[in-house]
Amino acid sequence: xxxxxxxxxxDYLNPLREALLGKxxxxxxxxxxxxxxxxxxxxxxxxxxxxxxxxxPGMVMKPDVWGEALDEVCAAQEVTPRLVVPAPAGRPFDxxxxxxxxxxxxxxxxxxxxxxxxxxxIDDAATRMPVEEVSIGDYVxxxxxxxxxxxxxxxxxxxxxxxxxxxxxxxxxFSDGLLEGPCYTRPEVWRERPVPDVLRSGNHAAIAxxxxxxxxxxxxxxxxxLLSALSEGDLDKADRKQ
Ligand SMILES: Nc1cc(-c2ccc3cc[nH]c3c2)n[nH]1
Numbered sequence: 001x002x003x004x005x006x007x008x009x010x011d012y013l014n015p016l017r018e019a020l021l022g023k024x025x026x027x028x029x030x031x032x033x034x035x036x037x038x039x040x041x042x043x044x045x046x047x048x049x050x051x052x053x054x055x056x057p058g059m060v061m062k063p064d065v066w067g068e069a070l071d072e073v074c075a076a077q078e079v080t081p082r083l084v085v086p087a088p089a090g091r092p093f094d095x096x097x098x099x100x101x102x103x104x105x106x107x108x109x110x111x112x113x114x115x116x117x118x119x120x121x122i123d124d125a126a127t128r129m130p131v132e133e134v135s136i137g138d139y140v141x142x143x144x145x146x147x148x149x150x151x152x153x154x155x156x157x158x159x160x161x162x163x164x165x166x167x168x169x170x171x172x173x174f175s176d177g178l179l180e181g182p183c184y185t186r187p188e189v190w191r192e193r194p195v196p197d198v199l200r201s202g203n204h205a206a207i208a209x210x211x212x213x214x215x216x217x218x219x220x221x222x223x224x225x226l227l228s229a230l231s232e233g234d235l236d237k238a239d240r241k242q
Contacts, residue, residue, distance in 0.1 A: 001104065001159060004033040004073050004081070005148055006066075007111040008048055012145040021153065024162045033073075040069040049114050050185040054199035054207045058115040060185035066110070066121040067191065074108055074129060081106040083131040085122060086147030088140045089179040090133035091222050093151055097134070101151075102158035109152070111144030119182030120193045138177075178230075179223060181214025 005013050013034045017025065024030045038046040049059035074081050082104050091097075101107060110117065125131050136147045157163050184195040198210040219226050 001030045001102075001156070002033075002081075002106040003030055003109070003152060003156075004035065004107070005109045005111060005145075005152075006035045006037050006069050006073055007143075007145050007148075008037045008113055009111075009143070009145055010034045010036045012111075012143075013149065015149055016152065020162065021156055024156050024159065027161065029159050029162050030156055035069065035073055037065060037069055040065050040072070052115060053184045053186075053188075053195050054211070055204070056115075060115050060183050061112055061117040061121075062185060063118040063121045063124075063190045064187070066117055067124060070108075070110070070121070070125055074125070077106075079105045080129050081108040083108050083110060083125050083129055084148070084151065085110045085112065085117065085131065085133045086136065086141075086144035086151070087112065087116060087133045088135055088138070089181075089218065089222075090135040093134045093136050093147075093154070095154070098151070098154040098158060101155045107152075107155070109144070109148040111148050113143040116180075116183050118185050118190070120184070120190050123193060124191050178212075178215045178226060179219045181211050181218055 003016075005016075007013065013032075015021070016032050016034070021030075021032075025032055037048055041047060047062065048065050049061050052058065052060045070083070074083065082101065084101075084107055086109065110121075122131055122133060134147070134151065136150050141147060184199060188195050188200070196210070198206050201207065216227075
């Protein structure tokens with residue numbers, strides 16, 4: 001199995017070279033490439049982030065930098081990679097997922113930071129390869145690196161000859177509340193994909209409503225159990241807060 005990780009903190013992935021995972025590399029059960037996202041910037045500041053459309057806290061990772069990085073790292077070979085994007089709003093990662101991915105010849109992990117990666121990067125990549133936005137649990141990390149390390153470990157340990165002993169049973173993740181919706185930053189149109197108009201409207205009530213609707217739609221599609229777990233009162237209360 002080939003594993004590539006794209007990150008602004010390549011040293012965060014040094015644990016991959018240690019212990020069990022280091023052995024798997026030595027025994028050539030896996031080959032690992034760690035890539036610094038800033039290698040695909042072209043400005044003197046090596047900027048990878050910008051302000052979010054629609055306002056709100058923090059910064060969003062720029063689509064153009066990510067687009068170039070993924071174009072190069074995932075450049076067409078005999079096999080197509082699975083792109084894994086760790087995110088708090090992703091589908092829950094569990095043992096079943098680890099087993100499924102352990103059959104893959106090539107995994108690429110896109111580690112975000114700040115408030116996340118511009119949604120259009122994921123939408124664009126999905127036209128060329130399988131893409132999975134994945135959460136390792138309903139708590140928020142500072143970036144995707146730790147999540148990537150966690151998932152890589154869960155997958156690599158399943159490969160033949162990496163672990164001596166048989167594996168234990170699956171685990172499910174817990175969940176509560178709604179997932180966040182997509183985020184966007186400049187440019188206004190990227191690879192013919194415009195930012196949703198409402199986020200440029202300056203109408204904060206409409207923006208809040210739109211974000212809530214996106215969160216509901218995404219939760220409905222990715223974590224329906226979160227909705228059934230929320231009582232009618234909880235949903236109404238959250239709406240009144242808008
Ligand atoms: N399960 C889980 C993933 C994350 C995560 C993943 C990527 C980023 C990028 C910025 N903050 C992040 C947090 N937190 N918790």
